Amino acid sequence: MRKLLTLFTAVCLGLACVAGAQNADSGIDALTLRHMEAVAGTGMVGSHAFDYLAELSDSIGARVTGSPDAQKAIAWAMTTMRGIGLENVHAENWPLWRGWTRGAAEATLISPIHRRLMIDSMGWVGSTPPNGVDADVVRIQFGNLAQEIAQNAQTWAGKVLLVSKPSPQQSGSGDVGQGANADPAIYEKFLRAAYIAHAAAVIGGQGGGKSIGMHLTHTGILGFGQYFEEPVVSIAAEDQDQLERYIEAGKTPRIHMNVQNHATDGPVNSANVVGEIRGSEHPEQVIVVGGHLDSWDLASGATDNGCGVATTLGAAEEIVRSGIKPRRTIRFVLFTGEEQGLLGSVAYIKTHTPEMVNHVAAVILDVGQGPIVALNLGGRTDIVQATMPLKDALKNFGVLRANDQVVFGTDTGPFILMGLPGILLAQNSPDYGNTHHSPIDTLDKVDAVTLTKNAAVQGLVAFWIADRPDRLASPWTPEQTRKSLTDRQQEASLRMWGLWDLIGSGNAK
Numbered sequence: 001m002r003k004l005l006t007l008f009t010a011v012c013l014g015l016a017c018v019a020g021a022q023n024a025d026s027g028i029d030a031l032t033l034r035h036m037e038a039v040a041g042t043g044m045v046g047s048h049a050f051d052y053l054a055e056l057s058d059s060i061g062a063r064v065t066g067s068p069d070a071q072k073a074i075a076w077a078m079t080t081m082r083g084i085g086l087e088n089v090h091a092e093n094w095p096l097w098r099g100w101t102r103g104a105a106e107a108t109l110i111s112p113i114h115r116r117l118m119i120d121s122m123g124w125v126g127s128t129p130p131n132g133v134d135a136d137v138v139r140i141q142f143g144n145l146a147q148e149i150a151q152n153a154q155t156w157a158g159k160v161l162l163v164s165k166p167s168p169q170q171s172g173s174g175d176v177g178q179g180a181n182a183d184p185a186i187y188e189k190f191l192r193a194a195y196i197a198h199a200a201a202v203i204g205g206q207g208g209g210k211s212i213g214m215h216l217t218h219t220g221i222l223g224f225g226q227y228f229e230e231p232v233v234s235i236a237a238e239d240q241d242q243l244e245r246y247i248e249a250g251k252t253p254r255i256h257m258n259v260q261n262h263a264t265d266g267p268v269n270s271a272n273v274v275g276e277i278r279g280s281e282h283p284e285q286v287i288v289v290g291g292h293l294d295s296w297d298l299a300s301g302a303t304d305n306g307c308g309v310a311t312t313l314g315a316a317e318e319i320v321r322s323g324i325k326p327r328r329t330i331r332f333v334l335f336t337g338e339e340q341g342l343l344g345s346v347a348y349i350k351t352h353t354p355e356m357v358n359h360v361a362a363v364i365l366d367v368g369q370g371p372i373v374a375l376n377l378g379g380r381t382d383i384v385q386a387t388m389p390l391k392d393a394l395k396n397f398g399v400l401r402a403n404d405q406v407v408f409g410t411d412t413g414p415f416i417l418m419g420l421p422g423i424l425l426a427q428n429s430p431d432y433g434n435t436h437h438s439p440i441d442t443l444d445k446v447d448a449v450t451l452t453k454n455a456a457v458q459g460l461v462a463f464w465i466a467d468r469p470d471r472l473a474s475p476w477t478p479e480q481t482r483k484s485l486t487d488r489q490q491e492a493s494l495r496m497w498g499l500w501d502l503i504g505s506g507n508a509k
């Protein structure tokens with residue numbers, strides 16, 4: 001194998017001499033560019049990226065972190081990585097503080113008219129009594145939660161609390177928005193107060209906003225890594241509107257609601273799945289390529305984040321099949337616990353603390369089904385210019401921009417905290433708002449050609465970083481990272497999520 005590789009490299013070098021002159025302006029090392037052409041070829045011809053997504057969506061389906069189905073997904077990912085031919089395939093265990101499983105959730109409007117309502121439970125929340133409750137619905141003003149707690153909590157016992165924004169007529173602003181959240185700290189306080197006040201349930205999965213889409217609910221966790229004892233549900237926007245119309249007309253809607261969930265008392269196992277292509281010159285230097293393996297459970301998690309799993313595996317496959325070893329190690333990581341607050345990627349940086357100085361970048365895909373249109377470089381303004389040749393090389397895939405934007409809503413976050421380019425592959429995914437966390441997150445929402453191109457691009461971005469003659473980036477010092485994130489007004493939210501103190505934990509001091 002080694003001999004074959006050497007021969008292949010020699011052939012490539014020969015080509016590179018000719019091509020080097022032709023591509024003098026490409027800005028990419030001629031040999032690396034030849035290698036990228038080969039990788040792009042195996043990425044687009046013979047790729048199994050969509051097959052991986054079909055298997056994951058239809059043979060395993062939903063895979064909530066810590067559940068038996070998530071364990072099946074972990075086993076499947078290891079088998080698939082081995083089948084692709086990755087090296088050093090293994091699971092890196094980490095404990096989830098508490099497991100949670102969904103049971104039934106149903107609601108019926110019983111007054112003033114009788115009609116079934118569309119609800120689903122949020123994740124990591126409790127249940128109603130076994131046969132449900134009949135309860136009056138009381139409106140809680142979003143944006144006024146502190147006052148609501150202080151003045152009205154004593155009247156909440158046995159009631160269903162509907163968190164909502166004022167109607168456009170009332171507010172005069174037209175701002176009955178989608179999924180806008182209250183300050184998470186005050187929302188947490190409100191949910192704790194609702195439990196203490198013996199409220200029957202809370203309709204407030206979208207934190208006062210309306211559920212996106214037609215007749216859709218969206219599940220999710222409320223806050224980072226937190227459990228709430230009372231049932232909290234997402235309701236379809238149409239049903240929320242109807243309840244609000246009654247209340248605005250001075251009527252008190254009454255509903256029946258039955259929500260049954262199960263939470264474990266203690267921790268459950270989870271794991272990230274890891275496989276590698278070892279570097280030929282600097283095997284100790286690591287480029288992470290990944291997406292999150294865990295999903296929500298109202299459908300099969302095809303777009304969130306089956307797409308990122310499939311593109312990560314597709315990227316691995318295209319580089320392995322090209323037969324070319326990059327100079328540095330490319331490590332493919334399928335994280336779990338993303339949906340509970342980036343728990344798997346935080347576990348990764350903790351597990352690999354001594355190695356963080358040798359990490360170069362992480363390349364993550366987690367915006368669903370749309371085409372990749374830009375590289376968000378995770379705050380690393382200093383490398384924007386260096387990526388321009390890559391952006392030019394990928395323009396036929398539609399990758400047209402590179403910027404230094406930071407994104408903490410996915411597994412890029414912990415890498416950014418380590419001072420690294422946590423690169424999010426930004427996508428044009430207008431339908432993702434409907435599909436992710438909802439009952440329509442299914443395979444039919446994903447276009448196979450777009451997914452295949454995205455896998456090719458994810459592999460090419462990683463390969464370009466891994467195969468450059470010079471190292472693209474080294475971790476910033478903790479001081480540089482803190483300053484950059486403070487300048488970007490990220491400090492307060494990172495402190496609130498308990499992530500700020502991770503800065504410095506993985507760096508050479």
Ligand SMILES: [Zn+2]
Pocket residue numbers: 292304305338366410
């Ligand atoms: Zn996701």
